[in-house]
Amino acid sequence: MAVPHLQSSDTWILVALLRATEPGQFASVAELIRAADSVNHAVITYGELETGLARLVPLGHVIAGPSGYAPSSGIREFWMAKTNAWRSVYRSWEKLGTHIGAAGTHQGPLPEASTEQYVTNAAYEAAVAAYAL
Secondary structure: OOOOOOHHHHHHHHHHHHHHOOOOOOOOOOHHHHHHHHHHHOOOHHHHHHHHHHHHHHHOOOOEEEEEEEEEEHHHHHHHHOOOOOOOHHHHHHHHHHHHHOOOOOOOOOOOOOOOOOHHHHHHHHHHHHHHO
């Protein structure tokens, strides 16, 4: 299996999951969107979310469960041991991105999803609508 080219938004998903969950917990799509906005002051797009999960889950960086998503124990351990965690979130984000081999800051068009493997567009839209309330 070819290793997918990880994007900067993939690291954003991981940081958001680390923010939204404690060990053993899963974040719903709405909780993931809320946490992504909290750490980056922007709402993650459907394309970033769906294509990111499609890369991160098969690599074992994200666990998909019946109630949502969680960072793997390896990602959580790296975050706690090798970064400044929440004291310097952007430096920690950069270290995590380097650790997983993700590209740096994204330039150009945002990714567009061509499948609904991990999050349906309807579930994403409902989560964004609920978050905006």
